[in-house]
Amino acid sequence: MEPSELRRAVEVGRATASELGLEVDDVVVIHDSDRVALRLVPCDVLARVAPLGHLADSEFEVEVARRLVDVDAPVAGPDPRVAPRVHVRDAFATSLWTYYEPAESVIAPADYADVLVRHHAALRQVDLDAPHVTDRVARALREVNDRGRSPELSDRDREYLGGTLSALGAAISAEGAGDQLLHGEPHPGPLLNTRRGPLFVDLATCCRGPVEFDLAHAPEEVAEHYAGADPGLIDRCRALNWAMFSAWRWRRDDQMPDREHWRVEGLHRVRAALERCGPGWVR
Incomplete structure (x- = not known):
């Protein structure tokens, strides 16, 4: 994203999680492309924030994840503390996911x-x-x-x-x-x-x-x-x-x-x- 758009996306991710009762003191940008992945701390949520042009993709992704979690698939699921849905705010679509600590080993x-x-x-x-x-x-x-x-x-x-x-x-x-x-x-x-x-x-x-x-x-x-x-x-x-x-x-x-x-x-x-x-x- 352009720097100004990224700043707005970070603020949207922070505000969305805070309004849902999750504690957010800091935001770490994990990935920045056409949509961004943000680690919100200390609540340890991964927020995926995309322009509204990606709304349909974001909603589809949440639905796929919700169904796969139900059958114990090896996927990263939506954060269980909030409803599995996409939140629209300030021309951005935000979904909230469980954050998983990375392992240092390489996948064989x-x-x-x-x-x-x-x-x-x-x-x-x-x-x-x-x-x-x-x-x-x-x-x-x-x-x-x-x-x-x-x-x-x-x-x-x-x-x-x-x-x-x-x-x-x-x-x-x-x-x-x-x-x-x-x-x-x-x-x-x-x-x-x-x-x-x-x-x-x-x-x-x-x-x-x-x-x-x-x-x-x-x-x-x-x-x-x-x-x-x-x-x-x-x-x-x-x-x-x-x-x-x-x-x-x-x-x-x-x-x-x-x-x-x-x-x-x-x-x-x-x-x-x-x-x-x-x-x-x-x-």
């Missing part, structure tokens, strides 16, 4: 796979209306195909990226017999190593698709410990993930730091991932 690939297996098992117990992976692909394609949305993308790269998204999206959709609810983006960032064990956060990315789509976000060694996963499908999902990542970087209003580097690097990663998929996928 086998442990990463284990928590993902347990998370997938919990997700199979939840009845939730969530978008399919291919809905994400469709959104990425709209960015690529609309010159007004991605004016700096060259014609050659536009054709390459659009063709890759279409082909991979269709291939993964055709393999949909094993689709289930997924985390959506379980890369190392949303997997907290806590004293209670590894816990997933950032649940607003929940979607439907093959478990290989989630595995494609994790470090490559993790798949070796996930029984029954299709290595070829993981490769195709990894290429699709990089294609979508690249599409977002070419958006006119993308705010990712070092965007110019990732515009070039993203396309390079797409080509490298497609080569791993085999000769039929090299474009």
